[in-house]
Amino acid sequence: MNDTAGLLSHRPDFDAVIVGAGFAGLYMLHRLREAGFTARVFEAGDGVGGTWYWNRYPGARCDIESVDYSYSFSPELEQEWQWTERYPRQPEILAYLNHVADRFDLRRDIRLETRVTLAHFDEAAGLWRIETDRGDRCTARYCVMATGCLSVPKAPDLPGVERFAGATYLTGAWPKDEVDFSGLRVGVIGTGSTAIQVIPQVARQAKHLTVFQRTANFSVPARNGPLAADELQRIKAGYRERREQSRRSLFGIPVALPDAPRRTRDIPPAELDRQLEALWAQGGAMSLLAAAPDILVDAEANARVAEFVRRKIRATVQDPEVAERLCPNTHPLGTKRLCLDSEYYETFNRANVTLVDLRATPIETLTPHGVRTSASEYPLDAIIFATGFDAMTGALLAIDIRGRAGRRLRDAWADGPHTYLGLASAGFPNLFLITGPHSPSVFTNMVPSIEQHVDWIADCLDYLRAHRIARIEASASAQAAWEAHVAAVADATLMPQADSWYLGANVPGKPRTFMAYLGGLGPYRQRCDQVAAEGYAGFELTPAPTTA
Ligand code: FAD
Numbered sequence: 001m002n003d004t005a006g007l008l009s010h011r012p013d014f015d016a017v018i019v020g021a022g023f024a025g026l027y028m029l030h031r032l033r034e035a036g037f038t039a040r041v042f043e044a045g046d047g048v049g050g051t052w053y054w055n056r057y058p059g060a061r062c063d064i065e066s067v068d069y070s071y072s073f074s075p076e077l078e079q080e081w082q083w084t085e086r087y088p089r090q091p092e093i094l095a096y097l098n099h100v101a102d103r104f105d106l107r108r109d110i111r112l113e114t115r116v117t118l119a120h121f122d123e124a125a126g127l128w129r130i131e132t133d134r135g136d137r138c139t140a141r142y143c144v145m146a147t148g149c150l151s152v153p154k155a156p157d158l159p160g161v162e163r164f165a166g167a168t169y170l171t172g173a174w175p176k177d178e179v180d181f182s183g184l185r186v187g188v189i190g191t192g193s194t195a196i197q198v199i200p201q202v203a204r205q206a207k208h209l210t211v212f213q214r215t216a217n218f219s220v221p222a223r224n225g226p227l228a229a230d231e232l233q234r235i236k237a238g239y240r241e242r243r244e245q246s247r248r249s250l251f252g253i254p255v256a257l258p259d260a261p262r263r264t265r266d267i268p269p270a271e272l273d274r275q276l277e278a279l280w281a282q283g284g285a286m287s288l289l290a291a292a293p294d295i296l297v298d299a300e301a302n303a304r305v306a307e308f309v310r311r312k313i314r315a316t317v318q319d320p321e322v323a324e325r326l327c328p329n330t331h332p333l334g335t336k337r338l339c340l341d342s343e344y345y346e347t348f349n350r351a352n353v354t355l356v357d358l359r360a361t362p363i364e365t366l367t368p369h370g371v372r373t374s375a376s377e378y379p380l381d382a383i384i385f386a387t388g389f390d391a392m393t394g395a396l397l398a399i400d401i402r403g404r405a406g407r408r409l410r411d412a413w414a415d416g417p418h419t420y421l422g423l424a425s426a427g428f429p430n431l432f433l434i435t436g437p438h439s440p441s442v443f444t445n446m447v448p449s450i451e452q453h454v455d456w457i458a459d460c461l462d463y464l465r466a467h468r469i470a471r472i473e474a475s476a477s478a479q480a481a482w483e484a485h486v487a488a489v490a491d492a493t494l495m496p497q498a499d500s501w502y503l504g505a506n507v508p509g510k511p512r513t514f515m516a517y518l519g520g521l522g523p524y525r526q527r528c529d530q531v532a533a534e535g536y537a538g539f540e541l542t543p544a545p546t547t548a
């Protein structure tokens with residue numbers, strides 16, 4: 001145990017317990033060990049990788065370019081690892097994260113197949129008491145939740161789901177063994193980012209695919225392809241600058257904002273079409289948003305870009321009725337995460353694919369043989385639920401977390417999450433959240449956002465140790481001010497207009513509150529740096545008792 005333990009009379013088992021071994025938990029462990037802290041990671045899965053361990057569904061891949069959706073903390077790792085595609089597939093990202101675990105010798109401090117069930121703050125001892133579903137009990141000075149924003153799949157909430165006699169699959173907990181849909185009648189429920197990846201793949205294999213769509217989504221072609229060796233070499237040669245640009249950007253990708261951006265609505269139609277055609281040909285959802293970020297605040301500008309995408313759908317899908325059903329018209333473009341696809345719209349030209357519009361003909365029930373809507377019964381051998389996640393708060397609230405005076409996080413957050421900077425919550429000392437609610441997180445390329453949080457937390461623990469501080473806690477007033485800012489920024493955009501998971505709208509009964517910070521990664525980063533430079537402004541710091 002290092003000096004931190006010596007600051008207090010109660011010695012913890014670990015300086016820090018980290019929950020989760022995805023991108024966030026792995027890097028947190030590495031940073032803390034480098035700084036001389038002791039740490040233990042608990043991970044529910046039987047392997048590391050988080051999102052990329054659980055989501056093995058056909059077609060699963062990244063929507064950010066591989067060279068940017070990767071750690072920047074180690075220039076050696078950056079140079080060694082060879083990405084093979086522009087947008088990597090799930091197995092490649094999982095292999096990368098396993099390589100990281102081995103390369104930095106992380107596994108010895110990770111306990112797999114172990115779910116943290118309870119984390120209680122013991123005020124007298126100034127420690128977190130942690131328990132797991134395997135009966136482990138341990139104490140730690142700090143508890144870091146690296147539990148993921150999209151790690152709790154939403155259970156299928158359709159009537160009759162237990163009666164269906166065929167096979168069922170949840171994309172967020174996909175089996176490890178390959179699933180063969182050849183010769184089968186398959187149904188996919190959902191048309192979010194996940195389904196949009198699954199559908200083209202399964203359509204190629206299944207005898208027949210029926211897609212059950214409740215809300216049509218905007219999707220942009222990925223234009224995926226192999227990464228040429230010389231292109232990768234060129235990127236690697238300029239990596240430091242590229243990473244720096246991502247860190248300063250709005251979305252965590254290396255796209256600089258123009259110095260004097262033109263309002264999209266002021267661009268003459270023919271010129272805007274040319275620009276959009278170029279972006280469409282280039283591919284990439286984030287690139288489209290980054291090229292015209294005002295479309296998230298200006299309804300008229302948004303409508304023009306949305307209409308461009310609808311024209312693309314109509315030009316791609318041969319049956320005009322099907323094309324019209326695929327045209328999103330319930331929310332502005334980008335207010336639900338813009339999807340990235342490989343031949344999604346083209347898939348509806350296949351003879352073996354049917355689109356069912358659940359707004360016109362809702363599902364009444366699942367039957368032993370398939371799905372019955374108000375119009376018809378669709379016989380199925382297998383159903384894939386691509387129905388999303390209890391995002392942002394689901395994994396945190398699944399743990400019995402109690403802070404000062406035994407206050408439960410579930411009660412403290414009954415009306416929605418409460419955080420300061422998305423990093424900490426008032427009433428819960430020495431508890432840190434990685435990419436917690438009210439941070440840029442899911443609105444960015446998540447890897448640079450994760451790295452920024454991990455670095456900030458590691459630097460903070462270093463500061464606490466150096467200044468002999470036993471406890472750090474977000475102040476209620478700083479938290480309220482930050483939340484008001486997060487809400488004001490969101491309200492100035494079109495984002496709250498969509499019934500999205502950003503707002504918790506996809507989970508019945510979940511409080512409706514905008515959970516991501518939309519001010520951009522670069523400005524957010526500056527704010528966090530400033531808080532640290534001012535001696536952790538907005539946090540209450542309690543010095544360790546002096547020993548006589
Ligand atoms: P996760 O990867 O979710 O890891 C959290 C881990 O914590 C999980 O392994 C979970 O088992 C574990 N855990 C949770 N609770 C407990 C507990 N109580 N006890 C023990 N273990 C626990 N982001 C992008 O920026 N670009 C993308 O292209 C992209 N694609 C995505 C595709 C899919 C299908 C999904 C679901 C998400 C995608 N994301 C993407 C978001 C993605 O979640 C993040 O990019 C990133 O992988 C998150 O890493 P993490 O470590 O924070 O969380």
Ligand code: NAP
Nearest residue numbers: 061062063190191192193194195214215337386387388389
């Ligand atoms: P999602 O965006 O929440 O989509 C879930 C889909 O299921 C929606 O179409 C939803 O319809 C539908 N649905 C949910 N419950 C339903 C019900 N009871 N009946 C009928 N339809 C129902 O979830 P996701 O697709 O898993 O994506 C979540 C996030 O993960 C993404 O936004 C993205 O951030 C990330 N992701 C990224 C990628 C990538 O490209 N790399 C891939 C997958 C996921 P409604 O819209 O009507 O609710």
